[in-house]
Amino acid sequence: MHTTEIHQLLSPRAISVGLPGAxxxxxxxxLIDLLQGHPLVQDLEAVRAAVFEREEMMSTGVGKGLALPHAKTAAVSGTVAAFxxxxxxxxxxxxxxxPVRLLFLLVGTEAAKSQHIKVLSRVSRLMNQEAFRERLLQAGSAED
Incomplete structure (x- = not known):
């Protein structure tokens, strides 16, 4: 899938409101567990390892209560996301x-580096809007 449309990357199963964890x-x-069973994920544990390896390099907590964990790995056959x-x-x-309350996970292949950067940029722009962040924090379900 070659899209930078965020809504096309997210399925309701990959969205959680009230994600547990201290x-x-x-x-x-x-968050990574939300990708379980995704048709483009070949190896969830390899995805997990790639995300944590990237996080060790530098925190993806970008401020304003938002984190954008991301990784590139051969464990997916296309770009996948969770929120x-x-x-x-x-x-x-x-x-x-x-502290963080909003998390957007993006995992793609090395070949999709350009799309990866575009999606992260788009999410960053959206999340920079306080009204948008507030609407997300008020959501009662994945459909909201």
Missing amino acids: TKTDVLNN AVTAAPVPFDAIDHL
């Missing part, structure tokens, strides 16, 4: 030192 590791694991609003604020080593 630590960065907990919420990342629970979550955590049940409670989670310490995430964010750039502004604030």
Whole structure:
């Protein structure tokens, strides 16, 4: 799939409102678990390893309560995404030192590097809008 339309990358199964977890590791694991059974994911544990390896390089907590964990791996055959609003604020080593409640996970192949960057850029622009972040935090379900 060669799209930068975020809604086309997210299925309702890959969205969680009230994602549990008290630590960065907990919420990342629970977020990655949302990709279980996704047709483009060949090896969920390899995806998990790639996401945590990228996170070790530098925190993906970008500020304003948002984290954009991402990775490139051969464990997927196309770009996949998951989104979550955590049940409670989670310490995430964010750039502004604030806890995180919104997480957008993006995993793609090395070949889709350009799409990867475009999607992350689009999500960043959307999440920079306080009204948009507030609407997400008020969501009661994945459909919202």
